Amino acid sequence: MKIPFIDKRLEDIYSKVLNGSRLSKKDGICIYKTHDLIGLGQIANHVRKSLHGNKAFYIYNMHLNYTNVCKNRCSFCAYAKDDGEKGAYVWSIEDIEKKLLERIDEPVKELHIVGGLNEDLSFEYFINLLKTVKKIRPNATIKAFTCVEIDYLSNLAKLSIKETIQKLKDAGLEMMPGGGAEVLNSRIHEALFPKKIGHKRWLEIVKAVHKAGIKTNATMLYGHIETTEERVDHLISLRDLQDETHGFSAFIPLAFHSKNTQMSHIPSTTAIDDLKNVAAARLMLDNFDHIKAYWVMIGEKLAQVALSFGADDLDGTIIEEKITHTAGATSATGLTKDQMEEMIIAAGFTPVERDSFYNPIK
Amino acid sequence: MDSLNHILKKIEDNQRIDINEGLALFRHTDFLTLANLANQKRFDTHPEKIITYVVDRNINYTNICVSGCRFCAFYEPPNQDQNKGKGYVISKQELFDKIQETIDLGGTQILLQGGMHPDLEIDYYVDLLMYIKDNFDIHIHGFSPPEIDFIANKSCLTISKTISILRKAGLASIPGGGAEILCDDIREKVSPNKCLSEQWLEVMRQAHLQGMRSSATMMFGHLEKDIHIFEHMDKIRRLQDETKGFTAFIPWTFQPDNTKISVKKKTSVEYLRVLAMSRLFFDNIENIQASWVTQGDKIAQTALFFGANDMGSTMIEENVVASAGVDFMLSKEELTRLITKAGFEPRQRDCYYNLI
Numbered sequence: 039m040k041i042p043f044i045d046k047r048l049e050d051i052y053s054k055v056l057n058g059s060r061l062s063k064k065d066g067i068c069i070y071k072t073h074d075l076i077g078l079g080q081i082a083n084h085v086r087k088s089l090h091g092n093k094a095f096y097i098y099n100m101h102l103n104y105t106n107v108c109k110n111r112c113s114f115c116a117y118a119k120d121d122g123e124k125g126a127y128v129w130s131i132e133d134i135e136k137k138l139l140e141r142i143d144e145p146v147k148e149l150h151i152v153g154g155l156n157e158d159l160s161f162e163y164f165i166n167l168l169k170t171v172k173k174i175r176p177n178a179t180i181k182a183f184t185c186v187e188i189d190y191l192s193n194l195a196k197l198s199i200k201e202t203i204q205k206l207k208d209a210g211l212e213m214m215p216g217g218g219a220e221v222l223n224s225r226i227h228e229a230l231f232p233k234k235i236g237h238k239r240w241l242e243i244v245k246a247v248h249k250a251g252i253k254t255n256a257t258m259l260y261g262h263i264e265t266t267e268e269r270v271d272h273l274i275s276l277r278d279l280q281d282e283t284h285g286f287s288a289f290i291p292l293a294f295h296s297k298n299t300q301m302s303h304i305p306s307t308t309a310i311d312d313l314k315n316v317a318a319a320r321l322m323l324d325n326f327d328h329i330k331a332y333w334v335m336i337g338e339k340l341a342q343v344a345l346s347f348g349a350d351d352l353d354g355t356i357i358e359e360k361i362t363h364t365a366g367a368t369s370a371t372g373l374t375k376d377q378m379e380e381m382i383i384a385a386g387f388t389p390v391e392r393d394s395f396y397n398p399i400k
Numbered sequence: 401m402d403s404l405n406h407i408l409k410k411i412e413d414n415q416r417i418d419i420n421e422g423l424a425l426f427r428h429t430d431f432l433t434l435a436n437l438a439n440q441k442r443f444d445t446h447p448e449k450i451i452t453y454v455v456d457r458n459i460n461y462t463n464i465c466v467s468g469c470r471f472c473a474f475y476e477p478p479n480q481d482q483n484k485g486k487g488y489v490i491s492k493q494e495l496f497d498k499i500q501e502t503i504d505l506g507g508t509q510i511l512l513q514g515g516m517h518p519d520l521e522i523d524y525y526v527d528l529l530m531y532i533k534d535n536f537d538i539h540i541h542g543f544s545p546p547e548i549d550f551i552a553n554k555s556c557l558t559i560s561k562t563i564s565i566l567r568k569a570g571l572a573s574i575p576g577g578g579a580e581i582l583c584d585d586i587r588e589k590v591s592p593n594k595c596l597s598e599q600w601l602e603v604m605r606q607a608h609l610q611g612m613r614s615s616a617t618m619m620f621g622h623l624e625k626d627i628h629i630f631e632h633m634d635k636i637r638r639l640q641d642e643t644k645g646f647t648a649f650i651p652w653t654f655q656p657d658n659t660k661i662s663v664k665k666k667t668s669v670e671y672l673r674v675l676a677m678s679r680l681f682f683d684n685i686e687n688i689q690a691s692w693v694t695q696g697d698k699i700a701q702t703a704l705f706f707g708a709n710d711m712g713s714t715m716i717e718e719n720v721v722a723s724a725g726v727d728f729m730l731s732k733e734e735l736t737r738l739i740t741k742a743g744f745e746p747r748q749r750d751c752y753y754n755l756i
């Protein structure tokens with residue numbers, strides 16, 4: 039297909055994509071800098087269509103955020119509280135059971151479980167948590183814990199990462215989400231989340247996790263203090279690791295929401311930046327199968343548009359999502375399966391309900 | 401496919417496309433291909449990387465309306481018992497304060513619209529306009545064609561006479577509202593008591609003939625079929641050939657909450673497709689406006705790449721759409737930030753699209 043570009047620099051990028059050659063850091067920067075949004079979208083859409091045709095995936099999932107008490111208190115986080123602070127909570131195993139049973143009639147295919155680093159919880163708690171979930175929802179996949187939590191749990195259990203993963207796996211862990219990397223860069227690490235694990239450690243852990251046979255996603259938190267170059271470096275770090283392990287399933291660009299954080303002076307990301315991040319991910323991450331447009335972060339309206347800018351997955355039919363809404367996201371708090379399918383069809387795609395591993399649900 | 405290529409060729413050669421060609425393009429062209437065509441056309445028409453906006457305030461002088469359109473969540477019936485005291489006609493003081501505030505905020509115009517109040521005749525409107533003109537130097541963009549048609553009937557005047565009286569009293573230009581879809585079989589279903597499409601067009605024709613400019617709108621996503629969207633645009637394009645009086649075209653989607661029409665709200669992709677088509681269809685209207693009021697900031701910003709070259713108004717107040725459960729608010733600072741972030745220079749304009 040011939041694309042009439044307004045920004046002629048995109049011609050080079052398009053011919054590289056057509057030849058199957060890998061894009062460079064310079065290309066990545068050009069992708070972020072161009073004002074030819076439509077031309078860029080068309081290249082990303084070309085890649086997206088050659089991988090997935092007209093399919094657009096979504097999953098029927100449920101979130102469990104077991105505690106919001108966290109010792110790290112990253113400056114961009116609106117979710118975490120100190121122990122004893124108003125609104126701080128931790129769910130007991132009984133609470134978890136109750137939450138699961140409340141929605142037991144729904145065909146939930148995946149449980150997304152993440153939380154803060156709460157020093158009141160023992161390693162036993164996490165093992166019990168996984169076992170309980172598995173007992174009540176034996177047919178749903180457990181996708182739980184970011185690398186930040188894994189690092190913390192291995193210290194708590196005084197076990198190596200490998201042994202920690204093995205224990206969690208035995209208790210029911212099947213997959214891991216991608217959070218906690220934020221932007222893989224030490225300047226940003228020091229400025230925004232000094233107490234949380236840094237760049238090197240995150241990559242080390244994710245590598246160990248992949249080696250242990252657990253697939254993970256990858257994310258990038260954008261729209262705070264990061265530069266274009268730092269974004270591109272982040273994508274390239276993930277791409278390099280993926281070459282080595284092939285353990286990443288999907289990449290999810292996460293738009294920063296500043297409300298109720300220590301960085302509330304930063305305005306929210308705009309649609310153009312959101313769409314560029316989707317397109318950049320699709321084009322730079324040539325060894326990732328899936329790019330998600332997380333509708334909770336960018337709104338359902340823009341997520342629908344993002345399906346034509348490189349995204350092939352809208353994530354979940356989440357009914358209750360806490361973390362982003364604490365930070366002031368204005369998207370609906372839940373979409374039903376019908377709404378999800380209608381939105382995909384109206385965008386010109388075919389909805390495919392999937393499981394955690396992208397197998398279609400019959 | 402062959403015929404689609406033929407249509408694409410026409411667009412490339414800057415030839416006019418007809419209703420059926422428009423419909424075929426709309427139905428069979430990939431989303432971003434359509435966007436690319438509209439975006440190229442937008443830059444052919446406006447090579448400068450500028451997006452304009454206007455600072456104004458929507459003032460609804462009354463919410464009492466006999467029309468009872470099925471898509472309207474704003475109006476109250478005239479009968480006191482039925483409207484439970486919620487009906488109002490604006491007081492002079494309130495009007496004064498609102499306009500003063502608009503001027504203080506850097507506003508250059510007011511958008512004056514209201515319901516069809518059974519007890520108000522031409523004198524009321526003349527008095528309203530003269531009061532504003534006596535007290536302020538501000539552009540009055542007011543009274544959509546159904547209101548003018550209603551005033552004319554109410555006061556036993558011709559449309560042309562009504563317009564000239566209002567114009568003498570201070571009315572400067574006419575908003576393109578109340579057009580919904582200019583196909584009478586659809587109008588009869590959604591707004592049975594409002595003027596028919598011929599009257600709507602006649603009001604615009606007469607206003608243009610008297611030297612006034614106006615905008616044109618389209619509200620879609622209720623009971624119309626795709627073909628009606630193109631019939632609507634065709635009627636406006638024909639009148640524009642005749643008068644050259646339209647400054648801009650503004651498509652927006654029906655907001656079904658709190659109304660009597662229960663349909664699924666049109667999605668953002670559907671909106672953007674119609675927007676792109678309007679840029680391609682109107683070879684004689686220069687400005688296509690994005691509707692952030694119905695679409696929100698993100699899609700309005702995206703719309704700047706789907707044919708729109710104008711962000712509309714900062715709309716200090718927008719009662720009609722707000723009643724239907726849409727409450728996007730944008731300050732001037734936020735509006736200009738969105739434009740800048742999209743790579744354009746934001747420029748405030750007047751009602752005639754002159755840069756300020």
Ligand code: SF4
Pocket residue numbers: 108109110111112115116117118153154155186231234
């Ligand atoms: S981002 Fe995660 S680690 Fe940082 S404070 Fe929030 S919950 Fe804790």
Ligand code: SF4
Pocket residue numbers: 465466467468469472473474475514515516546591594
């Ligand atoms: S849309 Fe206008 S004419 Fe129709 S009921 Fe509402 S206020 Fe009255």
